[in-house]
Amino acid sequence: MTQKLVVIGAGMASGRVLEHLFDAGADYDVTLFNAEDRGNYNRIMLSPVLSGDKSYDDIVTHDTDWYESHGVTCRFGEHVTAIDREAKTVTGQNGTVPYDKLLIATGSAPFIIPVQGNDLPGVITYRDLDDTNAMIDAAAKGGKAVVIGGGLLGLEAAAGLAERGMEVTVLHLMGHLMERQLDESAGFLLRRDLQDKGVKVICQASTAAILGETQVEGVMLEDNTGLEADLVVMAVGIRPETRLANDAGLTVARGVEVNAQMQTSDPDIFAVGECVEFDGHLFGLVAPLYDQAKVVANSLMDEPDAFVVKELSTKLKVTGCDLFSAGDFSDGDGREDIVFRDPMRGVYRRLVVEDDVLVGAVMYGDTADSNWFFGLIRDKTAIAEMRETLIFGPAYQGGTPLDPLAAVAALPRDAEICGCNGICKGQIEDAIAAGATDLGAVRATTKASGSCGTCTGLVEQVLAVTLGDDFIMSAAASVCACTDMTHEDVRRMIKSQRLTSMPAVWQACNWTTPDGCHVCRPALNFYLLADWPLEYQDDPQSRFINERKHANIQKDGTFSVVPRMWGGITTPDELRAIADAADKYAVPTVKVTGGQRIDLLGVRGEDLPNIWSDLNDAGMVSGHAYSKGLRTVKTCVGADHCRFGTQDSTGLGIKLEKTLWGSWTPHKLKLAVSGCPRNCAEATCKDIGVVCVDSGYQISIGGAAGMDVRETELLVQVPTEEDTINVIKAVTQLYRENAKYLDRIYKWMGKVGLDWIKERIVDDLDERAALVDRFELSQSIYRKDPWAEHAAKKAASYQPLANLSLEAAE
Amino acid sequence: MSNWIDIAALGDIPQRGARVVKTSLGCVAVFRTAEDDVFALNNACPHKAGPLAEGIVHGKSVTCPLHNWVISLETGEAQGEDEGRVATYPARVENGRILLDRSFLRARAAA
Numbered sequence: 001m002t003q004k005l006v007v008i009g010a011g012m013a014s015g016r017v018l019e020h021l022f023d024a025g026a027d028y029d030v031t032l033f034n035a036e037d038r039g040n041y042n043r044i045m046l047s048p049v050l051s052g053d054k055s056y057d058d059i060v061t062h063d064t065d066w067y068e069s070h071g072v073t074c075r076f077g078e079h080v081t082a083i084d085r086e087a088k089t090v091t092g093q094n095g096t097v098p099y100d101k102l103l104i105a106t107g108s109a110p111f112i113i114p115v116q117g118n119d120l121p122g123v124i125t126y127r128d129l130d131d132t133n134a135m136i137d138a139a140a141k142g143g144k145a146v147v148i149g150g151g152l153l154g155l156e157a158a159a160g161l162a163e164r165g166m167e168v169t170v171l172h173l174m175g176h177l178m179e180r181q182l183d184e185s186a187g188f189l190l191r192r193d194l195q196d197k198g199v200k201v202i203c204q205a206s207t208a209a210i211l212g213e214t215q216v217e218g219v220m221l222e223d224n225t226g227l228e229a230d231l232v233v234m235a236v237g238i239r240p241e242t243r244l245a246n247d248a249g250l251t252v253a254r255g256v257e258v259n260a261q262m263q264t265s266d267p268d269i270f271a272v273g274e275c276v277e278f279d280g281h282l283f284g285l286v287a288p289l290y291d292q293a294k295v296v297a298n299s300l301m302d303e304p305d306a307f308v309v310k311e312l313s314t315k316l317k318v319t320g321c322d323l324f325s326a327g328d329f330s331d332g333d334g335r336e337d338i339v340f341r342d343p344m345r346g347v348y349r350r351l352v353v354e355d356d357v358l359v360g361a362v363m364y365g366d367t368a369d370s371n372w373f374f375g376l377i378r379d380k381t382a383i384a385e386m387r388e389t390l391i392f393g394p395a396y397q398g399g400t401p402l403d404p405l406a407a408v409a410a411l412p413r414d415a416e417i418c419g420c421n422g423i424c425k426g427q428i429e430d431a432i433a434a435g436a437t438d439l440g441a442v443r444a445t446t447k448a449s450g451s452c453g454t455c456t457g458l459v460e461q462v463l464a465v466t467l468g469d470d471f472i473m474s475a476a477a478s479v480c481a482c483t484d485m486t487h488e489d490v491r492r493m494i495k496s497q498r499l500t501s502m503p504a505v506w507q508a509c510n511w512t513t514p515d516g517c518h519v520c521r522p523a524l525n526f527y528l529l530a531d532w533p534l535e536y537q538d539d540p541q542s543r544f545i546n547e548r549k550h551a552n553i554q555k556d557g558t559f560s561v562v563p564r565m566w567g568g569i570t571t572p573d574e575l576r577a578i579a580d581a582a583d584k585y586a587v588p589t590v591k592v593t594g595g596q597r598i599d600l601l602g603v604r605g606e607d608l609p610n611i612w613s614d615l616n617d618a619g620m621v622s623g624h625a626y627s628k629g630l631r632t633v634k635t636c637v638g639a640d641h642c643r644f645g646t647q648d649s650t651g652l653g654i655k656l657e658k659t660l661w662g663s664w665t666p667h668k669l670k671l672a673v674s675g676c677p678r679n680c681a682e683a684t685c686k687d688i689g690v691v692c693v694d695s696g697y698q699i700s701i702g703g704a705a706g707m708d709v710r711e712t713e714l715l716v717q718v719p720t721e722e723d724t725i726n727v728i729k730a731v732t733q734l735y736r737e738n739a740k741y742l743d744r745i746y747k748w749m750g751k752v753g754l755d756w757i758k759e760r761i762v763d764d765l766d767e768r769a770a771l772v773d774r775f776e777l778s779q780s781i782y783r784k785d786p787w788a789e790h791a792a793k794k795a796a797s798y799q800p801l802a803n804l805s806l807e808a809a810e
Numbered sequence: 811m812s813n814w815i816d817i818a819a820l821g822d823i824p825q826r827g828a829r830v831v832k833t834s835l836g837c838v839a840v841f842r843t844a845e846d847d848v849f850a851l852n853n854a855c856p857h858k859a860g861p862l863a864e865g866i867v868h869g870k871s872v873t874c875p876l877h878n879w880v881i882s883l884e885t886g887e888a889q890g891e892d893e894g895r896v897a898t899y900p901a902r903v904e905n906g907r908i909l910l911d912r913s914f915l916r917a918r919a920a921a
């Protein structure tokens with residue numbers, strides 16, 4: 001006979017229980033109470049909702065249709081007020097229902113610090129959608145927010161509010177952020193990154209009172225510091241929500257006590273989620289709750305199962321602050337720390353080792369290897385053999401290659417891929433074998449990557465490794481139809497596997513066509529010449545005609561010729577030579593370009609080597625108006641003539657153009673130098689712009705004025721021309737080494753972040769110097785005039801192969 | 811009588827490249843693939859007469875330099891969504907020399 005199951009709380013844990021029950025076809029008639037006026041959603045993702053990256057609709061896990069199709073009676077927006085264990089009924093605000101089995105899944109309640117003013121309007125906790133919406137509304141008015149509590153939740157709230165434009169201060173009781181996981185200097189890195197996002201952090205701050213009459217106005221600290229606040233968010237911790245269980249006389253310690261079958265002291269009542277206590281443990285992350293949910297479902301179906309406590313890992317969901325922690329960090333006899341830090345790159349790693357086994361790991365800044373470390377902790381792998389190099393990660397162990405796919409391929413079946421849902425590689429492989437051949441299907445059948453989503457890339461890689469050629473990595477992202485790999489993966493392969501020729505790339509990356517196509521070949525040609533300037537030979541046949549013939553093709557098949565005018569400066573002699581060339585080759589159109597030089601339009605292909613040679617004789621070289629490479633450096637007249645000029649902008653522009661010309665870049669690269677902030681050279685809408693000021697040179701990057709119009713963002717101000725030139729060379733090289741082909745600087749910057757660029761070029765002087773060296777090495781090959789070279793060596797190839805006009809006349 | 815005319819050495823066209831042969835009725839593009847197959851096509855894309863000889867050669871196709879139509883070197887047919895065909899002419903390689911069929915000139919004249 002169908003039994004009645006009543007569930008109190010529609011949270012992440014109970015939602016999972018119901019899924020298991022229905023999937024298994026269990027015979028239950030379910031009534032679901034929820035105090036919130038809505039059904040199950042992915043609570044974890046409230047932070048992306050707060051920051052505006054996602055909407056509520058994106059994070060709903062079970063919608064009305066789902067409840068209807070499974071016959072669930074939903075009583076949302078209704079508090080359960082009592083459980084009567086004698087009568088086996090549950091009473092909500094709107095009436096009583098009987099149960100055969102009861103499931104308590106009430107989660108936890110945010111802890112409210114007992115200070116005066118904690119109940120004022122404007123004091124919010126961070127637990128559910130209503131809290132999130134309240135914060136979004138408050139942020140819309142702008143002003144100041146104080147977040148009390150510097151744990152994961154508090155920091156996510158702070159970052160979200162800052163993103164929405166509030167001035168945010170985080171108050172943290174201890175000496176540094178996340179003191180349980182991070183040591184002082186790592187806490188400092190986190191704090192610095194948050195501060196870059198506009199979040200102020202005060203440590204050792206103990207709240208004495210919340211101030212305000214009818215609405216919160218400020219926070220007073222124990223040391224009498226006063227802070228203004230229009231919004232106060234309390235995120236100091238949670239405690240299990242046990243009131244109902246207590247009142248009903250169930251055994252409750254800190255949480256509702258359950259046995260390994262998730263049964264409370266009353267055999268007909270089960271409990272799951274953050275409200276429970278098991279063997280002295282409380283829970284605050286979803287991974288163990290999902291394990292519990294499986295056990296509850298099995299217990300309700302009389303299947304034997306038992307919950308076991310596993311190691312946990314956490315990630316901070318704040319963009320730009322990559323933090324991972326897993327395991328145990330407490331000091332203890334025989335415990336040893338291994339710490340690695342690279343303060344310039346903002347990278348920190350800490351491992352805790354006990355008896356040759358890894359028991360804890362924290363990573364900040366670079367969390368790429370986190371799964372591998374987590375696997376070592378969980379599996380209690382003996383690490384004595386690799387102790388020396390352990391901290392550097394899997395790439396340094398036993399020659400494991402850096403290739404992301406090979407690394408994933410090497411993971412054992414029980415390596416955890418999705419931390420939230422506790423899904424291992426083997427389960428994903430099984431799902432794939434059973435027919436789930438894309439990300440959506442794997443997510444639907446295993447839940448892997450369905451919660452916080454940070455493992456999406458890994459899941460895709462497992463798919464790729466398992467399916468090989470059959471897996472189409474989200475089509476839009478692959479380079480072209482010749483491969484499933486993304487530009488990023490191909491670039492990584494080229495570097496890590498030292499692929500120095502195009503056939504090597506086709507082979508190693510499984511190209512499906514014999515020799516690529518017009519989309520991938522130009523990209524590969526660029527990647528190879530940028531990464532291996534000495535080894536790789538530029539391939540003209542893989543270049544678009546403009547770059548193959550060093551001239552822009554016109555719609556009628558003729559070409560345009562644009563000689564360089566360094567920094568926009570020319571001479572009467574140069575102008576005469578241009579005029580002569582225009583006459584000699586009957587150039588139909590002579591035009592002044594938007595890049596401060598002269599365009600000869602409509603030159604016949606056969607004439608190109610000759611006109612170039614004439615222009616070369618007058619001292620002019622190719623202007624690369626056709627290239628994904630350095631175009632022009634526009635300048636204004638500057639201090640030489642202009643009454644406002646602060647520096648020699650024309651001179652600097654010429655120096656820049658002379659040092660950068662000939663370089664190939666992912667997309668075209670345009671610069672300008674203005675002599676003062678009046679900015680007559682329009683430097684602030686160029687890929688790289690320099691605005692001269694009295695005290696030096698402001699270098700800003702990421703502007704555009706084509707299909708997108710964008711203002712540059714300040715990279716750094718430096719005092720001398722020499723610094724300016726070095727910074728610009730370094731940025732150019734960083735862009736060449738890292739960007740996707742056909743991304744202008746602004747697009748690339750949108751992906752890596754200005755801060756990432758600053759860390760390498762502004763903060764890290766060694767890295768800047770190394771980039772400059774690598775740029776110069778490449779320029780030793782490419783800083784030359786292709787016109788002169790073609791006129792001397794390749795002129796014949798511009799002529800027809802044969803002329804049969806006479807044949808036909810015979 | 812043999813209709814083949816010796817045009818040039820195979821090495822005069824780079825692999826994955828093309829050069830044109832002028833005729834009184836416009837240019838013919840002669841392509842050389844990575845496998846050293848040669849093909850001769852009218853040097854005018856069926857779309858807007860783009861000069862196919864300036865395109866990127868891949869497999870047995872060329873991508874037009876003006877708007878990226880992909881044209882089969884074997885059939886002259888536009889690939890994928892695009893529709894159109896360009897005339898193809900017999901071409902072969904013998905002893906490292908590229909030969910074109912003299913009759914194509916007549917065919918062109920007749921066209």
Ligand code: SRM
Nearest residue numbers: 552553554560592593594595596597625704705706707708
């Ligand atoms: C000649 C010139 C127009 C003029 O007569 O002034 C020109 C001509 C062309 N531009 Fe431009 N652009 C010219 C200055 C600009 C400028 C102004 C500037 O540089 O200050 C811009 C806006 C600034 C910018 O780039 O952000 C500009 C934004 C574009 C874009 C849009 C780029 C973008 O990222 O949104 C394209 C399309 C592309 O590159 O994909 C483009 C593409 C083209 C092409 C190459 C289209 C093509 O592929 O055939 C045109 C070639 C014409 C030809 O046959 O020679 N051109 N183009 C200018 C040459 C400057 C020079 O001396 O080198």
Ligand SMILES: Cc1cc2nc3c(=O)[nH]c(=O)nc-3n(C[C@H](O)[C@H](O)[C@H](O)COP(=O)(O)OP(=O)(O)OC[C@H]3O[C@@H](n4cnc5c(N)ncnc54)[C@H](O)[C@@H]3O)c2cc1C
Nearest residue numbers: 009011012013034035036043080106107273274284285286
């Ligand atoms: C902003 C935020 C970010 C988080 N990020 C992460 C993360 O990145 N990773 C991670 O693992 N975990 C994260 N967590 C924690 C995770 O969301 C919780 O562990 C999980 O939601 C707990 O599930 P639960 O089902 O036990 O409780 P809940 O999901 O809280 O559900 C309990 C439900 O019961 C209802 N309820 C309570 N009492 C009653 C009553 N008397 N009558 C009716 N209904 C009642 C509540 O309204 C609530 O809807 C985050 C939590 C928050 C708030």
Ligand code: SF4
Nearest residue numbers: 552593594599706707
């Ligand atoms: S705006 Fe640039 S690309 Fe467009 S027609 Fe003018 S020159 Fe050509």
Ligand code: FES
Nearest residue numbers: 855858860874877
């Ligand atoms: S002319 Fe060839 S694609 Fe348009």
